[in-house]
Amino acid sequence: MTTAARPVIDVVDLRKRYGRVEALAGLTMTVGPGEVFGFLGPNGAGKTTTVKLLLGLARPSGGRGTLLGAPLGDREARRRVGYLPELFRFQPWLRGREVLALHADLIGLPSVGRAKTFDDTLELVGLADRAGTAVGGFSKGMQQRLGLGVALLGDPALVILDEPTSALDPIGRMDVRGILRTAKDRGAAIFLNSHLLSEVEQVCDRIAIVDHGVVVAEGSLASVLGVQETRVRCEAFAPSDLAALAPFGPARVDGLDLVFNDLPTERVPDLVVALVGLGVRIQSISSGRESLEQRFLELVDHRAEPAA
């Protein structure tokens, strides 16, 4: 694999036990460079544990993995990673700009141009007018915005965001989507850990759904959501008419509905003509995929949540 195509995250059979509780039970996934990757799962599925293992904040009990090509926990690799923890807290006595300066020191950001970088970052996350305010006086939403700014500082190759909009109102969430697109345009890969399905649906190139510590589905949104269905609710349809509809692909009868899989939208008018020709009376036609929420609920086991 060439350097350019090397995954930013690559974990195989990653495991983590906390005493008797198995938080991760053999997690395997890959995130490519420049990709916006949604990591979905119910509470207690192992999402935050995965993030902590990726960053070396906790040690895996088994399995292996790399972050930006280096083993998990590698110190130098972390220089190119931005991270917004789910529990975002910063020194309350520092001012907004000073928090950025602290993290700039920690990642070794060159001192030349720092002032502009701080200004741009604060502007990006909507805190330009709060640069001199102590973090202790910030609302939760403002702290989360600051955390997002900290995570994006220094144009990291990978940005790991753990529930980045949990404290934000709808306007803030929309802002975050814009910020993520900006980061993606700069070439950063984004690992978005979230249980907000609509958010993931709108910004992610690929997703993985994790449940009970294992990935139960991974791929592009379309591939995870499955086939596009076209449903025709009709009267006076005889099962023997199915043969005449063979040119429109395999069809099945589901109650009052005639269901076609992956029928191109442009062929729907032809289907209507054919059905009318067969003497079928059409009541309605709908076309679409399962929503992410429906697919998520199908995939995720609703057994009792693990303790960790």
Place this chain on the structure above:
Amino acid sequence: MITIARLTIGEAARRRVLWVLVILALIAVGITGWGVDRLVTIARASGTREVTIQLGVSQILIFIAFQFSFVLAMTAAFLASPAIAGDLESGIALALLARPLRRGSYLMGRWLGLAIVLVAYGAGQALLAIVVVGQVSGYSPPSVLLPIVYLSAEGLIVLTLSLLLSTRLPPIGAGAIAVVAFGLSWMSGAIERVGIAIAASNPGVNLEIVGQVGRALLPTDGLWRGVIYGLEPGIVIAAASTNPLAEANPFFASSPPTLAFLAWAVAWVVIVILIAAFSLRRREL
């Protein structure tokens, strides 16, 4: 490490801890100076001999240092016990330690920053107290530097222990254990002294081992003997040399700490910092 040390000092200054300590130091020294001045004035007015007054002031100074050593120990525990435990509990550590920052560097940065604040406070107040007492009474201890160094070292020992405990325990627990350990170390030294008094009439009694174990586990009491030795006038040491019971007094020291003990105190700090770094490195966040 330097970034975290700077952050720690900045935190002490910004959260007004530093200024509260400075104000408390000034108040304590002011009251000490006023009290000693009153005592000396009354003693001189009543015709007490100057040598007696100087002896009395030296003992008062040792007693003040004794109290201050407890205050310094509690300050060290109060500063250090939340330093790491607080960051871990609040989640502040998550954002810091996800950076390319070694946990050992984070710990050392915390230690260095707190040590600078603590020594500045401890040494500052001790020096000011010695100078003020000298001004109002005319008594200056034979060494100004050594008692201050030993006193500061006592504070650093408690600071280091608190920081170790802070890697695993919540702030209140870490602080309370460190202060109790400091008290027990002093107690072990006091028991050793009581043993000397008992041994005068009953030679079979030897409680020296209690003091030795106490000093080995936490070298604060041994350093405290150094503070006493530095503050007492030579005449007291000379007079006590003929009295075998003098060593039974917990506020008297006939000799300074040995070089071997001082080397152990330094080694103790290094070992405890290494254990703390190991403990923090193994800690799951």
